[in-house]
Amino acid sequence: MAKNKDNLKSESKHLQRFHYTIDQAIEKPFNWQQMWRLLQFLKPYSKTYLPGAVLAMMVSTAIRLAIPILIGKVAFDVAIANKDTTLLTYLVIGIAILYGISFVANTFRIKWVNILGQNVIYDLRQKLFSHVQRLSHRFFDSRSAGSILVRILNDINSLQELFTNGIINLLMDLLMLSGILVILFVLSPPLALAVIIIIPLMFLISTTLRRKIRRSWQVVRLHQSRMNSHLNEGIQGMRITQSFSQEKENAEFFDGVNTGFFQSFRDAAKKSAMFRPLVDICDAAGTIILISYGAYLILNDTITVGTFVSFAFFLGMFWEPISRLGQMYNQLLMAMASSERIFEFLDERPNVAEKTNAYNIDEMHGExxxxxxxxxxxxxxxxxxxxxxxxxxxxxxxxxxxxxxxxxxxxxxxxxxxxxxxxxxxxxxxxxxxxxxxxxxxxxxxxxxxxxxxxxxxxxxxxxxxxxxxxxxxxxxxxxxxxxxxxxxxxxxxxxxxxxxxxxxxxxxxxxxxxxxxxxxxxxxxxxxxxxxxxxxxxxxxxxxxxxxxxxxxxxxxxxxxxxxxxxxxxxxxxxxxxxxxxxxxxxxxxxxxxxxxxxxxxxxxxxxx
Incomplete structure (x- = not known):
């Protein structure tokens, strides 16, 4: 019994040190300079896949912004108001053609973005592995093989979504939001102000969660590293474990490590999941404002029905990029946590360093x-x-x-x-x-x-x-x-x-x-x-x-x-x-x-x- 208590005390001290390490690792501000450094891996493709993906994104975004105007201002305010069926027919055909062009543009955007992302991940993983191979023995003396594997595999894989979709989607959403805001104020400044008044509240709520979400995902990475390290040791030492009949104790220890990872991931997922409901609440509030205030403006002949219809379309489009931006922020937080760990290795310098003027040994006698x-x-x-x-x-x-x-x-x-x-x-x-x-x-x-x-x-x-x-x-x-x-x-x-x-x-x-x-x-x-x-x-x-x-x-x-x-x-x-x-x-x-x-x-x- 006393032995069990000693083991529990030892494990408790280990966990205290582990959580202290977590606290030390996460008490850092969001490092935009480091994120910019991460984006430098896009440079080799800045003249190939990246421009094509950006152009395709701009084409599809422009079409999405144009269609609500065509439906509201042309279809309702002109064609339907004047009962001009010919114009309405041409308009329907034109919108169908625009949707076709948007489909083609999105197809190429998705294709080029995925190729771009996979190439960047390949380059990053290759660079990290090549760099680790050049590090001195002291580096490996102080780190387990499992923790190194986590950074080369898991941490880099967590950046895949950022490079395959995140960056282009971020640009697309920012462009979409900017375009919508400009169009809304051109159509009706009073109604635009009424609708977007909810944005500061949403921004305030989201920033409150920022630090907690980032902290949670960094804790997940550290727990995952610990779990992988134990897995690596457990598998390599399986013969010793079985020789001493320690399978039960080993499984119990792994259960504790696995539970820690599970609970940390669940906690991070809960906090991340709060973004979508907040966006939905803001969406509902914006819709109520649009219907009530928009109807009032129509009754007072301040705006037309076509303007109201365009606003309704744009309002639906408005919350969609905001929602994605919330998810994108979560993605950035996860990428930030992983990139910190990746660059920690890339910034590691060999203790045994070569001089800049070091020369080759062409022939060695062996003295x-x-x-x-x-x-x-x-x-x-x-x-x-x-x-x-x-x-x-x-x-x-x-x-x-x-x-x-x-x-x-x-x-x-x-x-x-x-x-x-x-x-x-x-x-x-x-x-x-x-x-x-x-x-x-x-x-x-x-x-x-x-x-x-x-x-x-x-x-x-x-x-x-x-x-x-x-x-x-x-x-x-x-x-x-x-x-x-x-x-x-x-x-x-x-x-x-x-x-x-x-x-x-x-x-x-x-x-x-x-x-x-x-x-x-x-x-x-x-x-x-x-x-x-x-x-x-x-x-x-x-x-x-x-x-x-x-x-x-x-x-x-x-x-x-x-x-x-x-x-x-x-x-x-x-x-x-x-x-x-x-x-x-x-x-x-x-x-x-x-x-x-x-x-x-x-x-x-x-x-x-x-």
């Missing part, structure tokens, strides 16, 4: 130097302390030590996934901060313990290391690392489709594919970060034989807890808490009987105990 390098992931945790290492080109060096000693940090700095807090990392005497990131990483291959296999064929996964490689080169790389044997046993060989993350393959087979992928890239430097941890002894023997041939002439950094894999390294660095305790080859370190000797001894003791 690596750490010059008084200090690095920390955060202020409270220093990973490397004034580390100085020199690795000759073509050397095979090994990094050993307990978890957290700084081994993987060294590998990350060589690939420039992070920059040192102080000091410099150099390759061939060049500070890595002076060279382009792409040219650096194209000459370095990294193989991790938790290898990632993409959905697709075995051939495509290996070719990921060098997309221009031929089938023969892919097969040769697989043979070198010993992967060809198990691939040939698969039903379709190299054309076998692997499932997401390569789930049809064993851990060792996935690791062999990652070796083949890395070696196909023909790198100058190879980094193996616990790369043999998931491979059985027989496969490891194959790989060790292959690596002897393959690593000749290349600089290689091997990080391993299994010390049997690094016996033949040219130099071994023993790390502890970001500092080098010992260095030398296997034999010399054993003779020193220091930390390395203790690590080797403890591993052999464990093996004997097993």
């Amino acid at each position: 690596i130097e750490f010059d008084e390098v200090e690095f920390s992931y955060n202020k409270d945790r220093i990973a490397l302390k004034k580390l100085s290492i020199h690795i000759n080109a073509g050397e095979t060096i090994a990094l050993v030590g307990h978890t957290g000693s700084g081994k993987s940090t060294i590998a990350n700095l060589i690939s420039r996934f992070y920059d040192p807090t102080s000091g410099a990392v150099k390759i061939d005497g060049r500070d890595l901060r002076d060279v382009t990131i792409d040219s650096l990483r194209q000459k370095i291959s990294v193989v991790l313990q938790d290898t990632f296999i993409f959905s697709g064929t075995i051939m495509e996964n290996i070719r990921f290391g060098r997309p221009t490689a031929t089938d023969e080169e892919v097969i040769d790389a697989a043979k070198v690392v010993g992967a060809d044997d198990f691939i040939q046993r698969l039903a379709d060989g190299y054309q076998t489709e692997v499932e997401e993350r390569g789930n049809i393959l064993s851990a060792g087979e996935r690791q062999l594919l990652s070796f083949a992928r890395a070696l196909l890239a023909n790198p100058s430097i190879i980094i193996l970060d616990e790369a043999t941890a998931s491979i059985d002894t027989e496969s490891e023997v194959k790989i060790q034989k292959a690596l002897k041939r393959l690593l000749k002439g290349r600089t290689s950094i091997i990080i391993a807890h299994r010390l049997s894999t690094i016996r033949e390294a040219d130099k071994i660095f023993v790390l502890e808490q970001g500092e080098i305790l010992e260095q030398g080859n296997h034999q010399s370190l054993i003779q020193q009987r220091g930390k390395y000797y203790e690590l080797v001894k403890s591993q052999f003791t464990m093996l004997e105990a097993m």
